[in-house]
Amino acid sequence: MFRKRSRLIAAPVAAVALTLTVAGYQASAAGSSGSDGGERSGAAARAAAACLSGTTTLVGDLDGDGRADKISNPGHTGTKMTVQWGKADGTFGSKQTVSKLLGKRAGEVATAAVADFQNDGKLDLVVNIVKPSGVDDPSSARVADYRPGPLKRSNLSSTRTRHLDIGDSSEVKELRIANYGGDAYPDLALLSNAGDGVWERNVRLTKAASGPGKYNSDDERKYGAWGTPAEPPSMPTSGWKHFYKPCS
Numbered sequence: 001m002f003r004k005r006s007r008l009i010a011a012p013v014a015a016v017a018l019t020l021t022v023a024g025y026q027a028s029a030a031g032s033s034g035s036d037g038g039e040r041s042g043a044a045a046r047a048a049a050a051c052l053s054g055t056t057t058l059v060g061d062l063d064g065d066g067r068a069d070k071i072s073n074p075g076h077t078g079t080k081m082t083v084q085w086g087k088a089d090g091t092f093g094s095k096q097t098v099s100k101l102l103g104k105r106a107g108e109v110a111t112a113a114v115a116d117f118q119n120d121g122k123l124d125l126v127v128n129i130v131k132p133s134g135v136d137d138p139s140s141a142r143v144a145d146y147r148p149g150p151l152k153r154s155n156l157s158s159t160r161t162r163h164l165d166i167g168d169s170s171e172v173k174e175l176r177i178a179n180y181g182g183d184a185y186p187d188l189a190l191l192s193n194a195g196d197g198v199w200e201r202n203v204r205l206t207k208a209a210s211g212p213g214k215y216n217s218d219d220e221r222k223y224g225a226w227g228t229p230a231e232p233p234s235m236p237t238s239g240w241k242h243f244y245k246p247c248s
Contacts, residue, residue, distance in 0.1 A: 050116065050123060051247035055238045058114060059247055061086075062123045064150025071114050071123075076237055077191075078111040078175035085153060101156050107131050108142070113175040115186035115243065117211045122149035125156055126164065126188060126212060128172040138193045141167025146211045165214055166204065170194045177239030180223045181205050186243050188212050189236050194226075201225040201233040 048068070050060025056076065062069040067086030072095070074080045083101070084092035099110035113126040129143040144167035147158035166172055170192035178189040185206040194200045203223045204212040225233035 049121070050244050052240055052244045053247045055241065058123075058240055058244065060116075060123050060244075062114070062125075062149060062151055063153050064122065073114070076176055076235075076239070078113050079109065081112045081114070098156065101154070102127055102129060102143070103155065104129055105131070105142075109173075111172055111175040113177055113188060115177050115240070116149075117146070117186055117206050118148065118209055119184045120209075123151075124148045124211065125151055125158070126166075126175060127156070128164075128167045128175060128190075130167055130171055132171060132193075136195060136197060138169070138171035138195050140169065141172065144168070144172075148211060162211075164204070164212060166190055166192075166202070170200065170202065173199070174235060176236050177243075178203065178223075178236040179239060179242035180219070184243070186239065189223075189239070191232060191235055193229075197228055199227050199229055199232045201227075201235060 048061070050058055053059050053070070056073050058071045058073070059068050060071070061067060062071065062083060063085065065086075067088070069086045070084040070092050072082045081098040082095040083098060084095055086092055098112050102110050102112070104110040108129055108131045110127065110129045114123055116122060117124045117126075125147040127143060127145050127147065128141050130139050130141040133139040144164045145161050146164050147156065148160045149158065151158055166188070172190050172192050174191035176189040176191075178187045180187045180203055185208060187206050188204040190202040190204070192200050192202050201224050202215075203219050204214070205216065205219050206212050227233040
């Protein structure tokens with residue numbers, strides 16, 4: 001019953017391949033710039049599609065400057081995500097923890113999901129920040145947002161942020177990209193503490209031009225599931241692979 005609530009050789013080769021990918025990404029973006037050397041057009045920032053470097057790393061433009069950034073999501077849970085901002089020379093800066101950029105406070109847990117939810121060539125962010133209750137009853141989120149790209153480097157904010165209902169009545173443990181709609185728009189899967197010893201797999205399907213939607217009982221019946229902390233419901237893995245091709 002659902003409630004709303006190689007070893008030495010392999011590593012350098014991989015690094016070279018990723019560098020070449022970034023160079024191609026930037027060359028593609030630069031090709032859309034005016035010949036007079038003026039400011040890069042908005043189309044240039046969207047010139048190259050995001051791609052996958054391995055199963056847990058997405059390479060794409062997160063801040064709209066036309067340079068590829070590197071977003072890593074170990075375990076696909078959204079709890080350990082990092083970003084490395086792209087540089088003009090095709091390399092990446094140091095890893096920055098997404099939870100720190102989001103302003104996570106002591107005792108809180110930040111979860112995040114990155115994808116081009118509107119299929120408009122811009123990477124977007126979904127974020128949930130909550131302080132776990134530590135007991136059976138769930139805590140509601142302090143922050144639960146959909147942030148359409150481009151995002152600000154300093155704090156991952158967006159000029160078009162809107163609230164999502166994902167943390168209103170349940171305590172989000174994980175955020176994952178999924179493909180429930182079978183279309184070009186990434187969906188969300190949430191692992192949530194719903195209270196009373198129940199952990200749920202909740203879903204939010206994405207609508208064209210608007211991003212992840214609201215709670216929908218029909219979607220929950222079709223795609224949701226429930227379990228317990230000891231035996232939580234299964235969650236989608238590597239949701240990015242449904243929407244992004246490997247970097248080459």
